Amino acid sequence: MIEINHVTKRYGKEKTAVADAVWNVPDGKITGFIGPNGAGKTTTLKMITGVLKPDSGAILINNIDIVKSPLKAKEQFGYVSDTPDNFLRLKGIEYLNFMADIYNVPSDKRNEFIDAYSKRFGIEQSLGDKILSYSHGMRQKIMIMGALIHSPSVWILDEPMTGLDPQASYELKQMMKEHAASGKSVLFSTHVLEVAEKLCDNVVIIRKGEIKFMGTLDELKLQYPKDMGLEMIFLELTGDGKDN
C-alpha cells in the first residue's frame, strides 16, 4: 500500500509542483495515475520512489516512511521508469542478476523467475546479448523483469505499455491483474485512457499539482452527464481554468 499524506513539493518560491496531495494506493487494487504534461505526475512518482524529498507531508510504503527509512521502504516496491535506456552496456542476464543482488534475491529464486518471465515475455534468446542491441520494447521488458525480480508487494510503473508489442502488453496487464488479485498494490501512470478504463480499479487525476479526483471510474462518470466519454471527462477535469 502507498499512502500520500498532505505532501507538498515546491521548486523555488513561485512554482508548486505538488500541493497538499492526499491519496493512496490500496492493496488489492490497480490504481491509475493520470494527468496532463507538467501536472506533477513525475514529481509525485519521484517522491514516492525516494528520488525527491517532499517539502512537507509524508509518504508511506507498506507503513514505512520513505524519508525516514529510505532503504527499507525501497525494498517494498519495484519501479519501472518510462525510459528503459539504463544499463545499456550490460547483457540482459547481467542486468537481471545485478538487480537480484541489489535486492538480495537468492540464486534459486532468481533462476526460477528469470526462467519463467523470459519465456513469458519471449526474450530468452536475448538474455546473453547487451541491452544496447535490444529494441525499445525488449528494453522495456527487461526493465520490467529487473524491477519485479525481488517479488515486491508494490509495483510502480511509469508508462509501462510504451513500446510493448500487443502480446507483451497483454502479458503485463495480466500480470498486473494477478498481482492485485493476490492482495498487493499496483500504481501505474499512463496517458492512454482506454488502458486506464479497462485495467484500473481506481484512478487518481492530477492537474497543476492538485489532485482533481480520486476514486473509481464509475464514481467519476457519475459526476458527469451519461453520454460524456472518459476522454471528454478527463479534458473537462484537466483543461485550463476548469476546476471541479
Added chain:
Amino acid sequence: MEKTIKLVSVLLKCGLGSGGADDKKKINGRTLANLLLLLCLLPVLYYLFRGGVFIQRVFGGIDGGGSILGFLLFVVSIVISGTGIAACINSFYLSSNLNSLLVMPFTAGQITGAKFIVAALYEYGISLTVLFPVLAGFGYAAKAPAGYWVGMVLAVLLVPLVPLVYSALVAMIVMRFLGRAKNKERTTALGAIGLFLLTGFYNVIRNVTGGMKLTDIEAVVEHLAETLKRLNMIFPDIPFLLRVMIKQDMLSILWLCIVVAAAMLVFRLIAGCLYLSGAVGLQETSASHKKMSERQLRKENQHVGIVRSYTRKELRTVLRTPAYYMSCLFLTLGWPLILVLPFFFSEAEKSEALSIEKLLLGSESTAYYIFLLFCIVFAVTSFVASLNGIAVTSISREGKSFLAMKQIPVSLKKQLKAKRNAALVVCWIGSGGYMLIGIVLLIILKGLPWWSVIPILIFNLLLLYIIVDLEMIYGLLNPNLSWEGEEQVAHSGRIGFVLFLIGIVLECILVFGISGRVKALTCRPWIFMSAVCGILLAVAVLIDQVFYLYGERRLQKLE
C-alpha cells in the same frame, strides 16, 4: 549550399554540447577552462616555433629548403589522412544524429558536405597547433619574403583538405563494402586500438630519430629529396604550395585552388554514390540471439554481495563503452607501451634508467632506500592515477540513469564505495601491478632486497586511496548528467592534467627538498617506514571520511 551551411552550424552546436540552456556560470567556467588550456598550449607552440627555426638552420640549405618543407607538409598530410579516417567514420556514420538526418530532405552531398566541413574544422587543430608554429619558425629563421608568408597561411588553411578527402573516401568505401564495419561498437573499438598503437609507434620513431646524429638526418633528407618530389604527387597541392613558399610563384595559388576544388568535386561525386548505402543498416552493437544453456544461466545466476555486484557493473560499463575505455583505461593500462617500450630504442632513456638502478643499489642506508622506493612509487602512482578518468567520471557516467541510484535500496555510501573500488582496481593494475612485476624482475636480476615488494605495495595502495578519493570528490563537485553521447562525459582531461602537475611539484619537493634530510636520518628503517605509512594512512582515512560525508550529501542534493 544554404542548407549545408545551416547543417554545419547545427552539427557544430551539437558537437560542442551546447544544446541545453547553459547558465552564465557554466559558460564562464567553460570559457575559463578553454583559456587555461590555451595558456598551457603556449609553451608547446613556442617549442614548435623553435623547432621550425632549428629545421631551417640545419636543413634550409638543402634544395633551398624545398625538400625539408616538402617533407614536413607530406608528414602532416599523412597524419591528417590517418586521423582523418577515424574522424570521418565517426562524423559520417557513428554520430547519434545520423538517423534523424537520413529521414530529412537532405541529399547525400549536403549531409557529407556538412560533416566534411565539421571534420575539417577539427583537423584544423593539427594544422594550427603543429604546422603553423613550425612554418612560422622556419620563415622567421629564413627571413622569408612575403610570398612565403602567403604560402604559410594557405598551407594552414588548405593542407588538411586533400588528405581529408582521401580519408573520407576510404571511410565511405569501408562502410559501404565491409559489412562488419556496420557494427558501431566494433568499429569504434578497432579505431581506438589503432590510434593507441599508432601513438606507441610514433613514440618509438621519435626515440629512434632522437638518437640519430644530425649529419645522419641531413644525409637522409638529401637522399630523399628526389623521392619526396615523387611522393608529394600523392598530395598534388603540396608542389604548388612549395612553389608559392620557396619560389614566390603567385600563379601557383590559382593552380592550388583548382587542385583543392577538384578534390572537393571528386569527393562530392563519390559521396553521392557511396554514402547513403553505407549509412543505412548500422547497428549499435552485435547480438547473437542464442538461447543461454542451463549451465550458463546457473553460472550467471549466482548471488553476490551488493558492493561486489555494483563494482562489477561499473567495470563492465567502462570496459564495454569505447568512449570510456579510451579516456579511462587505455592510458592507465597501456602507458608502458608508450613510455617503457620506446626505452628499448633510446640510449638516453636507457642510461637514465641505469642511473636510477645505481642509486637504488648504492643507497647510503636502508631508510634512504625505502625513501627512494617511495619516490618511485609516488611518481608512478600519481602519474597513472592522474591519467585514470574512471574516478572523475564515475557520477557523470550515470547520466539519465542517475535517478536509479536513488531508487534502489542501496545506501549512497555503498554505491560510492563500489564506484571508488572500480577506479582502484584499474589504477592498481596500471600502477602497483606493473611496479610489482618490475620490482620482482629487479630482485631476481639485480639483487635488490626481497622485502622491497612490501613498501611498494603498501605505499601504492595508500597513495591510490588518497588520489582516487580526491578524484571522486572532484567528480561529485560538478557532474555532467545531461549528456546525449558518452563522449561528452570525459572531463577528466583537465583535472588529470592538474593532478599530474601537482604530482610533479610534490615529487620535486620529495627529491630535492626532503631527500637530504632522510639521508641524514639515523633511525631504524622499520620506524621510518612505519612513520611514512602512518602519515599516509592518516591522510587516507581523513580524505575517505570527507569523501563519504560530502559524497552522500552531494548525491542527495542532485536531481
